[in-house]
Amino acid sequence: MAANQNALEAASWPIFQPGYIPVIGERVAQPVWQSAGGKLPGDDLHEEIFCPAAERLISICDAVLRLSGDGRGADNDVEQAKA
Helix, strand or coil: CHHHHHHHHHHHHHHHCCCCCCCCHHHHHHHHHHHCCCCCCCCHHHHHHHHHHHHHHHHHCCCCCCCCCCCHHHHHHHHHHHC
């Protein structure tokens, strides 16, 4: 998880430079999850909050950047963005 966060952060500056605002969905969902009582990644609240937060963000974003590597959630994000 930490490696994924590092890769997302590394991609943020090149996205910001031309005038975009990079948003990391996990960073948006985490305080909601914690305030709801979330304790461990993958717990019931994690599933209830993180995926819907990503879906809501994607619905208002101009683009989605899919970094390389395995990720079911990232694959789902791309499919939603295409739809």
